[in-house]
Amino acid sequence: MKNRYSINYLIIVLGTLLLAWLLPKSYHLVTDTASKNIFTYYSSVDKAFCTIDFDDKEERLIRKNMNTNRVYSESEFDSILPMFYSRQLMADGRMPKSIDGKVINLNDVKFKKFFFKITPADKNKPHIPLYTLFESMSGRVRIEMPGDVFRLNSKIEFINPETNRVNEEKSQCFNKIFEKRGFRFPAKMAAGNPSTRKAYDEGYFIIDNDDQIFHLKMVNAMPFLRKVSLPAGVVPEYILTMEPDDRSFYAFVFDTNKRLYIITTDAYKLQEIPTSAFDINKDQLLIMANPLFWNINVISSKGKTVLALNADTKQVVDEVTFKQDISESAYSKFILPFAVGFTNANTKYIKPMVYFGSYWVLLTNLLLTLVFVFITRYRKQKIQLFSVVWIAITGIYGFIANIIFNR
């Protein structure tokens, strides 16, 4: 009899956990609404942040200057944000010749405008540690597949896919230079863009076991490896190789102190990009750059911060923060004591996580425990200590599991 109870407890525990996972999930399925995301861009004309926001009352998009609150029409708005709407303005022939006395070069706009977005899930995802290294100076316009991939374990090894064998000669040739440059295997990460659909190739930026950054390229079939000297205190955590059209920088470097840098093409110097505490493991980063200003959007659980940086100096010109009102409905706060989740927007990995609610739920738990005791007596069953304690802890989940599986 004894182990009959213990198996029943196992079932109740499993049932409780499944409910703690599925009940909040279905609750959110029914109640979730999209959180508001207000488009914000720094106007090089107005010298202020301008926004596009959906007005729920008027049911239309409102375009306005945040400082003056002046509302613009759609075509007015194009010329307030000439950098953002450059293609529209060029098509209309309305592109200004100069802004603030600065001559606007249309090619410049094309080259220096870029959009970059990174979410935690882009970093925290399983990946297979094999890398494609292109020839950076093939002399051809199109980048071609190199016919091998490399791995970075205790050394660099090139493997030929057609034979699944290591190309010893090439591997040795590359290894020599890795040794010569003081690279410490194994590598912590390697960042490149293994795509043939890009304008040019800058190979890989690699963090070695000593947290040094190296730039690896293949030039004329020969290895090119260069150490990037880092300012004191910068420990790189994550790198993204960018290959922007204007070739002004190579890569973004996220360090362990939540700072963001670019590795500039000016002798690999690091330049900090102010981001107001961007945590790559939790927050989203969106950069909308143009020749005059970089718009840095950091979206965290607290809200959205937008910084406008001078495109040349990367100094903060303006900053605005939109607080997110986290108002969970009282309903779930009182009923659901906690929630179990396995997937998360911040990672592509499956990871069990527990989210706790408010203390108010303990009241509900107590009430449910009493109801359970009452029902058990009504059913003329013996009251088990386990069930009572379990319901007091797990509330509605344990209650349902016990009602079903403890007859």
Add this chain to the structure above:
Amino acid sequence: MIKALLFKEWKKTKWFAIGAFIAGVILLTYLFLKLGRSFRMVGLEHLWDVIVNRDQFLFRDLKFFPPAVGFCLALAQFVPEMVQKRIKLSLHLPLSNRKIVFTMLGFGMTLLMIIFAMHLLILLTFSGIYFPVEITASMIYTLLPWYIAGLAAYAMMSWICLEPSWKRRIFNTLIMFASLQLFYLTDFPGAYSFVVLSVVIIPFYVLPFGYLSVQRFKVGIQD
């Protein structure tokens, strides 16, 4: 005595086990032929690129094969016991009930693991020939949750079969489907890498549930 009990289980499941193994081999052969075709059409370099850089998984078709095998094995093994309450004969064998039930469940689990191990062996041998260890390792991490789901499906389905009360069977079925969802939370290759060892616990956690249902049968619960 245990040997005789295992013989009985083997008698019930022999054809199913052979069938499941052959079905698996046919499925794998089909997948290999399909892959061989892409080797010829686009080349291995492109295939490697797609796997590594586009997060493609080549054996997605295997996804629901293991739980299907698990379900069917549980049915093959326990439906003959439940029809005409033949379990009464099994429980009357001169062994403790616990030994009888766990020998039966252990047999099924072991048989399933043997079938799955043979499949994975074939698959990994193939993968080892055409792909580097990195890709094979990622493949294992992607496949393992599905194969463990097969074991869990077996454990859950046996629990449902052995349960004497229909009302409870419905709840057991709900628990089964909810639990099996845990193995299919995402399609992203290798997403279970960090938890795959804890996921192994699930089928073994569920396995003793069937013994509770047998005890419920013993006290005469039915509806």
Add this chain to the structure above:
Amino acid sequence: MQQAIVECKNLTHYYGKRCIYENLNFEIPKGRILGLLGKNGTGKTTTINILNGYLQPRSGECLMFGESSANLSPETKQKVGLLIEGHVQYSFMNISEIEKFYSAFYPKWRKDAYYELMKLLKIDPKQKISRMSCGQRSQVALGLILAQDPELLILDDFSMGLDPGYRMLFVDYLSEYAKAENKTVFVTSHIIQDMERLIDDCLIMDYGRIVMQKPVSELLESFKRYRFTCEKPELLDNSNHIYNSVSIKGKTELYSLLSKNELEKLLSGNVKVTNSIQEESLSLEEAFIGLTGKY
């Protein structure tokens, strides 16, 4: 006093609110063949299930070899042979497989006893049990029990689905075996004719109670049917040594354990018997109906 192999003490069982019986007591002494007789729904199957350990009674207990039937030790299970209603066996095995299977569990296994019976069936040893007729299956089930050589045999409705020939074969084999080996047998059947040839004692159940537990010979010797005509049949009292009296136009028929003289004395007072009482001896089936009524 002979040692009791099976003791049921104060068995009480309900299905939901419906009472099957309360405080049922009986025992089976060693070496006796006890038949449980009762109409459908009187708790025959309930009793068998409790006895086999597949039902926990609301209260009371059932002991086999001194152990609670709900939780028999492997050693005791070895001493008990079970025939499940419908002669259910592992039908996915063939005759020789099932013999080999069971032989592993019982040290005293008597292979010959099984094959002797199988020879009569004239079927291929490779034939699966599932492809056999009900009668053939019953012989397999019986053969397995005989080979097991248990001290106690519990047979649930052995005659179900059997042709008369197989029924007779079954009864003959079983009774010969039980007598020769001094086995204890507990048997139920809905065909009472078969029981008469087999059982020593009978336990007759009616709704919620035991009507009678007696050796069959004793029962048939003393339990008689009487016919007579009387003037006031409405004064006949069913509870007082008189069972199931029926009167149609003054012609009365009743059953009683009393002798003719005793009955005459009992009736002389009030009902005014107008002719002489006719006494009739009964078969077990007739006695069963006499005790439990036709309905």
